[in-house]
Amino acid sequence: VEPNAQTFNSAITAWSRSGSSAAGKKADGLLKKMEELQIKPSAKVYTSVISAWSKSQEPGAALRAEILLKVMQAFYKKGNDSMKPNCFTFTAVITSWARSGEKDAGERAEKLLHSMIKLYEDGQDVHVKPNVFTLTAVVDAYARAGGRDAATKASEVVRKVEPLIKPSYATYNCLMKAWSNSQQQGAARMAESILRKLEDEYQRGNKNMRPTLITYSSCINAWAKSTDQGKAKRAQAVLIRMKQMYEAGVIDA
16 A cells, blocks of 8 residues: 555654654655655645654754755745645744754744744734744743853843733743853843742732742752852842742742
């Protein structure tokens, strides 16, 4: 029995959801086989392959994911409407960059975010409008890549897109991680300002912004790395607040 589009689609989807470090290569190999058999892959198939690469530990996985996105865009521009990338496609590529460990991962991720915003604003295409998961993936890319200005750049991204995308707890948590890992002057103060924002939001009734043990630990870690005078007292003050939140039943151990 000859494999058809549905057969390949199922196999590629299975690899993209497998969690295997080899998923990217396996899914990509199936995509190439489809092309050899002249079976036209859909945007869904390409997106599944990109998703597989986003979970891969292979060197160059993020670049391969972005190349596949560009192939989709080229097909779409030539009139193949079935190859139109959507928000999930772009976000999977951005996630690839976040997990890549490349030094320019943050910048690459941010560039993709801005291209999504431009596509959305130029054509009001809701299918490519970036969402909070997209934003969080970009912030995560800066947080993981590090670099002297990474935290500032991540904060700027959040500020610029906030009229379009409202940050979530996960977004702020990644932003705190960026400042916690930063060597910039005043990084610990920035991390604590984010913690206070979460505390204030929670106190005003936004339960989705509830600080956690990870949040407080990131802030304490930021003060531990700080060169500011009085850093020990500031770290201790955060620790006391964490203990109070724990005793109040707000955070778990």
